[in-house]
Amino acid sequence: MKKLMLGNAAIAQGAYEAGVRLVSSYPGTPSTEITENIVKYDEIFVEWAPNEKVAAEVAIGASIAGGRAMSCCKHVGLNVMADPVFTVSYIGSNGGLVFCVADDPGMHSSQNEQDSRHYAKAAKILMLEPSDSSECKEFTKIAYELSEKYDTPAFIRLSTRVSHSQSLVEIGTRANDEIKDYKKDIPKHVMMPAMAVKRHVLVEERTQKLIEYAENCPLNTIEDNGSKIGVITAGISYMYAKEALGDSVNYLKLGMVYPLPEKLIKDFAAKCDKVFVIEELDPFIEEHCNNIGVKVCGKKNFTLLGEYTPEMIAKVVLNKDGAERYELQSDIPARPPVLCPGCPHRATFYVLKKLGLTVSGDIGCYTLGAAAPLQSVDTTICMGASVSAAHGMAKIRGEEFNKKLVSVIGDSTFMHSGITGLVDIVYNKGANTVIILDNSITGMTGHQDNPTTGKTIRGEATKQTNLISLCKAVGVERVVVCDPFDVKAFEAVVKEETAADEPSVIIAQRPCALLKSVKYEGKCKIDQDKCKKCKKCMSIGCPAISVHDGTVSIDPSQCNGCGLCISICPFDAIVKE
Amino acid sequence: MNTNIMIVGVGGQGTLLASRILGNCVLGEGYDVKVSEVHGMSQRGGSVVTYLKYGEKVYSPIIGKGEADVILAFEQLEALRALPYLKKGGKIIVNTQKIDPMPVITGAASYPEGILDTLEENADLTAVDAMDLASRAGNIKAVNVVLIGILAKTSEIPYEKWVETIRSTVPEKFLDVNLKAFDLGYSI
């Protein structure tokens, strides 16, 4: 039976068919739906871990214990899981071990555009790269076979267009999922210098064996169309190349992007007058070609930035122009993402802006607090950095600056890596104010539960991390819970806590407006008789409020009735319908 | 030759359900199909674009400029933004609703005038107040299925097949409203 499946869903199906027993991940676009789809399979233990490092370690433990295991993340998540990943390369696998990592060329939902293939090379771990959903499923199964056969973890590299495209997949059945024996094996499992020195030798031998495998493996395929032009490509770029060039060139499609073959590439190139390497982001395959003395056209003709397109490829390789089209005038307004109507973060940023505070920001829906008109956020680096970077800022600029400085961090992000920064502040005598934006969910990535929500990924009730006790336990004595929609009270709390000479945490508590449990009675409406057109309500950047011909109005199809505009209107000109 | 359909709108308007219905519907006809969606950040009230391609063999899941046979637009400005993707002589089905993007709300930009005229000059245009039809069907959220209904009418796929797909794709509790919405679109 063939089904139309998201690349991510196909990875999950592949894991199921491969007899995987455990999946532990932390969400991150575009990887999230792999783990969400695992929930469909009752045979697999699945969880959201608090961060990627923990997730990878859980999977490693499962593998050592004999079960096939998986951990999935987005490209920047791999930075967080890098520590255990580099060392498990030495340990290898017992039950097959696969890390899926999804890159985001074009940065549809990311803070950078890093290329994960470098990690495969640096950690000496094989990496497969599927180009559609059918390959997602097949490559996942092959990854488990290779992992066990070569005693290694395996990477599967995805990209946004593979993860988030649906194509046809043949559904199969689950293989034997019996777990392997667990044997205590100190030289293999305890990575201290004396053992690791010996394991490193094996890792290098393994890479040589995998290169031999790459020369003949069914994942690396040649399509000889009798052309004098050759194209070496992988992943989604293969699909773009086929679309643009059809059968007019020869292809070497690399399903395994690390380690790369030598002879296969040399033989392929020898038959062509000109060889193009078509790969998004960094010149990873291109540099390998250069290293083995194969002359190719690559990044000089293409780009290091963003996504490739078939049109770009047709232009470079065949000097063919794209289809005739209408050209836009350049001045049409962009439509950037915004905080949703009813978003509790809007109230928080309204107050922070009003008080003129410097805001050390973090990653989540609330990053949008940097966008006009609120423009409240000063910095965004990576998950958790709002807390630690503010500590650094305060140490440089001193007490007075610190009294006008706050960190903002979501509940999921605080659990991910904010807590360690808070420990640092307390330990090293900081006096920062940290605002935890507790909207009871991991919003940005599409509503995943986390340790503060009291529910598991399967929706089962579980113990809930108590943020108040947690902050108190690390030594913060001033912990206040406040609803940001109670604008006046919230403003007073922020003033008081920033003025204090010791660390403080404000838990800004109000659930995400998109949660099913959140319902506000009635929609908001402008009473045109009372409206003085001061446009204060426009300053909160609610997408439901707009002005046409000088008249302010609220779009009922967008308003969710949260009432924030009502509480800030100085003339009581906004009412519930 | 593949058929290329683009679905464009504003995050939160229900474009994903539209692409799911379309995808499932053409799937049953024995074609190769690819659907490319956008998840994550841009879904939060930003421009969203879904590509749907079907035919004998589909490689790239993305539709290039000048290659779309049909653009199904949930909002006027998004229709205009997508216009460069339309094939010469291609079809645009647009919901006449206007949603101000944030740069317009803040006054940094203004909402372009005369979009429907531009679309008319450059495409085979069907412009409908789909929100009105959706509310007549019983729920303003059914705009997506109204638009699918209009598209269905222009396709070779029979009416029954569309209805069957909606039945198997839409949750039971919204089925009546959606079937009504589909019919309102289909009978335009």
Ligand SMILES: Cc1ncc(C[n+]2csc(CCOP(=O)(O)OP(=O)(O)O)c2C)c(N)n1
């Ligand atoms: C290391 C890393 N992992 C994952 C992500 C993806 N990501 C971005 S924000 C976010 C969580 C946001 O949740 P929360 O902090 O609760 O804030 P909300 O979006 O709910 O406001 C995630 C998982 C990332 N950017 N970096």
